[in-house]
Amino acid sequence: MxxxxxxxxxxxxxxxxxxxxxxxxxxxxxxxxxxxxxxxxxxxxxxxxxxxxxxxxxxxxxxxxxxxxxxxxxxxxxxxxxxxxxxxxVDLSDRPVVSILKFKKSQKLAFFSAARPDLSESFNSFEIFVLNENHFKRDSVMYFEEEDSAKKAVEFLTTDFPLRHEVFSPNLAR
Known part of the structure; x- marks a missing residue:
């Protein structure tokens, strides 16, 4: 194998x-x-x-x-x-589509909480999801902080598995 x-x-x-x-x-x-x-x-x-x-x-x-x-x-x-x-x-059954969604996330800084309790660091998160045909059901595979890593992961998924990359757009007419 x-x-x-x-x-x-x-x-x-x-x-x-x-x-x-x-x-x-x-x-x-x-x-x-x-x-x-x-x-x-x-x-x-x-x-x-x-x-x-x-x-x-x-x-x-x-x-x-x-x-x-x-x-x-x-x-x-x-x-x-x-x-x-x-x-x-990762379960890929009934999930033929892969997509990258960009989220804005923040994380509190643990070592500065006494001086400034609301101090946090914000960053972009590129999360990879496997989707069903209608894009209604989605399962998170993994998230990355760098867009290049997410693109490499999607390329890995589309070349080695029967998945296709699509832009996330839930469509009621599908």
Missing amino acids: KKENLILEPSFNLQQQIIILGISLIPLMFIIALIEAKLNWKGYLTFTFVLLLFSYLFALAFSKKGMIKKGNKLYKAKFFRGHTLFRQK
């Missing part, structure tokens, strides 16, 4: 990466404490589990999002250095 990956842009922005890395400090403290302790087999098992948890959180912080084509199935996934951390199947 042939597998193709499309790795596009980082999964998290800087503030989200800092939060995930901060959470990963908790397993790191356990690792340091377990290194100095005399361990039995349960201790080594705990050490291995905590080390894997720390490694996973660290890899997740610096992961990139993308898509995987495996056979004729589509998955959205997170990658770290080309390796898949996890994936989720």
Whole structure:
């Protein structure tokens, strides 16, 4: 079974990466404490589990999002250095159309909330949807902050799957 990956842009922005890395400090403290302790087999098992948890959180912080084509199935996934951390199947049944919708989004800045509680960062989001024929039913596949990434993803979807790209326009007469 042939597998193709499309790795596009980082999964998290800087503030989200800092939060995930901060959470990963908790397993790191356990690792340091377990290194100095005399361990039995349960201790080594705990050490291995905590080390894997720390490694996973660290890899997740610096992961990139993308898509995987495996056979004729589509998955959205997170990658770290080309390796898949996890994936989720995207259902394409009864969805022959793909479209990009542009949204204006904002995200509050977590580290400045005490000084200025309403401080937020706004950005454009390019979200890819798979649609039915009438464009009434839509399912989100993935969103990107860069338009070029969204265009590459649509090109990947239209060349590797039986989807066609259309401009989103729900039509009651269809």
